[in-house]
Amino acid sequence: MVDKKVAVYSTPTCPWCKRTKEYLTQKGIAYIEYDVAADKARAREMIEKSKQMGVPVTIIDDQVVVGFNQQQLDKLLS
Numbered sequence: 001m002v003d004k005k006v007a008v009y010s011t012p013t014c015p016w017c018k019r020t021k022e023y024l025t026q027k028g029i030a031y032i033e034y035d036v037a038a039d040k041a042r043a044r045e046m047i048e049k050s051k052q053m054g055v056p057v058t059i060i061d062d063q064v065v066v067g068f069n070q071q072q073l074d075k076l077l078s
Contacts (some may be wrong), residue, residue: 006019006031007021008034008058009057010055010056011036012035021056061076
């Protein structure tokens with residue numbers, strides 16, 4: 001598999017964030033996690049990139065996935 005740059009913007013209490021991170025881990029995908037509840041600069045960055053305030057937001061290379069969308073994650077990771 002080609003290496004992808006993956007970042008997950010999440011909060012500690014978000015169940016869909018947890019599911020997204022578990023899914024990436026199960027697939028052996030390395031990712032950087034940003035806790036937007038604790039890091040306001042990353043929260044602003046997430047909103048700027050995704051135009052969304054909800055989490056999770058996953059960025060794969062330059063592609064944005066809002067929420068846990070397994071089909072879209074698989075497509076972008078293939």
